[in-house]
Amino acid sequence: MSEETAERGADDRSDASGSGSDDPDGSANADGDDNADAPSGSAALEHVLETVRDRVDPDPDERDRLRKVADRLAERAADAATDRAPDADVVQVGSTARNTWISGDRDIDLFVRFPPELDRDTLEEYGLAVGHATLPDGHEEYAEHPYVKGTVEGFDIDVVPCFRLESATDIRSAVDRTPFHNSYLLERLDDDLAADVRLTKQFLKGIGVYGSDLRTRGFSGFLTELLVCEYGGFRPLLEAARDWHPQVELDPEDHGEASFDDPLVVIDPTDPERNVAAVCSSANVARLQHYAREFLEEPAIEYFEPDDPASLSxxxxxxxxxxxxxxxxxxxxxxxxxxxxxxxxxxxxxxxxxxxxxxxxxxxxxxxxxxxxxxxxxxxxxxxxxxxxxxxPTVERHDGPPVHVKGHAEGFYDAYTADSDVYGPFIEGGRYVTERRREFxxxxxxxxxxxxxxxxxxxxxxxxxxxxxxxxxxxxxxxxxxxxxxxxxxxxxxxx
Structure with missing residues (x-):
């Protein structure tokens, strides 16, 4: 299952006022030299960001190809789902549904929502049947329950069954949250913020902290979108992150009901009992702070390029x-x-x-x-x-109890006096001590x-x-x- 569809965290709200792509302040070219080879200040930052945007933004042809495949498969899935449950429907979720996917990404996540009256076994049965009808060459995988995964025209497709519920607090499995997250962010992500999400994802990939898997323990796609919405763009997020003092707490919907011990806390706007950032390690939160400071001080494209070191000789x-x-x-x-x-x-x-x-x-x-x-x-x-x-050394020191603690002291003394393989017991600093053979x-x-x-x-x-x-x-x-x-x-x- 792709990261966005499998994520157990949440979504975010935006009271964002802009995209974070601030206009250059003009200070770099105050002398009027528009042909300067090395822009500096805000001009340098914007130069880097525009270069990265050219790399990460899908072009119209790529968007069109994805849209056609997604629509065709969603219609196929909906036909198969309603044959089994008339009230079922299909929603596309994840980054490709929200225009936050990076060029070259190939994930299309289709969630088949079944009415809550179904029991869990029937949901799984129907879900697999719909998945195989949608992806005849697909194979079954398992997250919290089974789903079908396949490839169509170079795109990686997940067909995931879930329950259609009224509230995220009513979920029966983690995947039930995903449509709520999707709806929440669709209401808040405009084109500018979506573009800044793509920049942020690539930056996090470049510094090695993108991914909510338990190997990386970094920033998930959903969490990235929430942070961009909360702070209002890529640059405002980095400006805030460089000054974070963990514990950092964000509560987009002002739930104010739960407390967590994690270094970064972003309360799930659809479920106040969850911290979307729970998987983030303290080291990765600190890495974002470090590289936010470095990048804002001296912008460079290298921060967006993942390190792939050669083998040590x-x-x-x-x-x-x-x-x-x-x-x-x-x-x-x-x-x-x-x-x-x-x-x-x-x-x-x-x-x-x-x-x-x-x-x-x-x-x-x-x-x-x-x-x-x-x-x-x-x-x-x-x-x-x-x-x-x-x-x-072959021997190691073993401190016993103070001599004045009569019961324990006598037991220690008697035990080691009978052991011919130790030095002591002797008294040092008011307590018995022996030097005995070290095990290893x-x-x-x-x-x-x-x-x-x-x-x-x-x-x-x-x-x-x-x-x-x-x-x-x-x-x-x-x-x-x-x-x-x-x-x-x-x-x-x-x-x-």
Whole structure:
């Protein structure tokens, strides 16, 4: 399902006063030189924005082709739907319905709305039947319930069943909200704001924070439209974002009924119990702030161009390791067969468990990341950890209770006095202390032991590790470059 149709967040209202495409103030060419090669100030910003608009705005032919395909398929879907439920109807939703799609996007989202009297099983049955009638060559996929996806004339089509309800607060599944979001924004997006939505989407893509999937944890299409409407355009949004102080709270319809702990809160205008921005990580909110400041200070087209780094070479990786003086350790395993929205939360949970386990055993974690190979070749998952300390002494200190806490102190003393393999107990600072044999003296020994499975792994990742995994330490991590070279460049050459 496309991002707009599957989004669990909301829509936004606009009390916008303009598109955000402010007129140049003229200061850049005060000397009257209209042929200046390098515009500056507002003129430079407008030059960049006009260049980007030329790239992202669909041309009339592209719009016409999409419109014809969408209309034809919507009519086919409506015929199939009303054959089964006379009160059913079909609405096109998402960015292509609201004129906020970027040239080259190919998503057409058709929602088939069935009367609420139907039960869930019948909805799914009718929905799949309508989907296959609309897309004879389509295939079934599953979000909160099954739907049909296919390709027609180069466009990606989703035919999604939902209930036709009076209010978004009555929804039975997340997709039921989408038509409400669509209607809300259609009333508020004029051509200028729609054009600024396209700019904003491309900017967010360029800085790497666009997408509500759980791998990216960024700004969804719906959230982007809401923010543009709320602030009145692309430039006003960036001007506001550069001065945000999280928690940032926006309540387009002044619901004022719910509270959230997220760094960015945009109350769903159709459902006050939802934060449209709940998926946005604090890091991605901060990235928008950072790049808003940079772009407004010195506009450049590069901010709209997604970074696609080349793979780090073996010599470059070894040079980074030499300069840093840290020890990289990696756990590589066959990734579970999960969609990204299931896989990445499990990878992050597993990484948290592993780093906690390493820290608790004295192998000081410097930085860490999780990644998965999604090129279809091997399907590997990777937990990559950089350690400040890779090897510890054979003994470790173990502090006991204060001597004056009689019961606990006597129990500790008696237990360790009977253990011939410890130093002590002795007294230091008013409490018993022993020095006992350390369970693991190297990070590798811990990671290759069964104790790895005590740290709190994601369920499917744990199953994958039980099947098999390999631990790579130090220079051995160069073996990862063929699969994860670009990700390792991002790790060792970080940017905001």
């Amino acid at each position: 073996e010599s470059q990786l070894q040079e980074h390791l030499k300069r840093r003086g840290t020890t990289p350790v990696a756990i590589r395993f066959d990734a579970p067969d999960l969609v990204e929205d299931q896989l990445y939360p499990q990878l992050r949970k597993s990484l948290d468990g592993v780093t906690t386990g390493l820290d608790d055993r004295g192998f000081d974690v410097f930085r860490a990341t999780a990644m998965a190979n999604d090129d279809g070749s091997n399907g590997h998952g990777l937990l990559f950890v950089e350690l400040a300390v890779d090897e510890r 003296t190297t990070a590798r020994a811990f990671l290759e032991s069964d104790r790895l499975f005590d740290v709190g792994l994601g369920a499917h990742v744990e199953t994958a590790l039980e099947d098999d995994y390999e631990v790579l330490v130090g220079d051995d991590v160069t073996a990862l470059l063929a699969e994860f070279g670009a990700e390792l460049r991002r790790y060792f050459e970080p940017v905001p």
